[in-house]
Amino acid sequence: MNRTKEVEEATKELEEALAGVGIVLPSLGPDIVSCTHFSLPPLVELGRCNTEVARRLAAVLRERR
Numbered sequence: 001m002n003r004t005k006e007v008e009e010a011t012k013e014l015e016e017a018l019a020g021v022g023i024v025l026p027s028l029g030p031d032i033v034s035c036t037h038f039s040l041p042p043l044v045e046l047g048r049c050n051t052e053v054a055r056r057l058a059a060v061l062r063e064r065r
Contacts, residue, residue, distance in 0.1 A: 007042035021060045
């Protein structure tokens with residue numbers, strides 16, 4: 001699978017899963033540098049979020065433990 005396509009699909013899956021529990025990470029997206037670098041794995045950039053979103057994400061993860 002194409003590295004860029006792989007990271008785009010993984011990003012979309014994560015975006016949909018987060019949306020399913022009411023979380024939006026506005027900076028979520030493929031990390032362009034890693035997608036174009038041959039020795040690094042393609043990465044998903046989670047980006048920044050406000051404290052409310054961070055606490056909601058933490059709560060969802062605690063619920064799943």
